[in-house]
Amino acid sequence: MKDLIINNLKNKYQNQIDIAKTNIAVFLASPQGIAEHIDFSATVEKELEKIAHANDMLEALKVVING
Numbered sequence: 001m002k003d004l005i006i007n008n009l010k011n012k013y014q015n016q017i018d019i020a021k022t023n024i025a026v027f028l029a030s031p032q033g034i035a036e037h038i039d040f041s042a043t044v045e046k047e048l049e050k051i052a053h054a055n056d057m058l059e060a061l062k063v064v065i066n067g
Contacts, residue, residue, distance in 0.1 A: 009061055016054040020047040 024047045031040055 006061065006065060010058065013054040013058045013061075017051050020050040020054070023047050 024044055027040075027043060027047075
C-alpha cells in the first residue's frame, strides 16, 4: 500500500508538471488564443509556479521516503 501511495503521488506531481509545460508550449506557439489585453508574462509565470510547486512536492516526497 505504501508503494502505491508513493507512486500515485509521484505520478500526480509529474502530470502537473507535464500539463503546465504543455500549456506554456501551446501559449508560446499561439498567444492569440488567450483573451485580449492579457499579461503574457504573468500567464507563463503562473504555469511556471505550478511547475515549481510540483517539483517542490516531488523533492519533499523524496525526503520523506529517504528519511
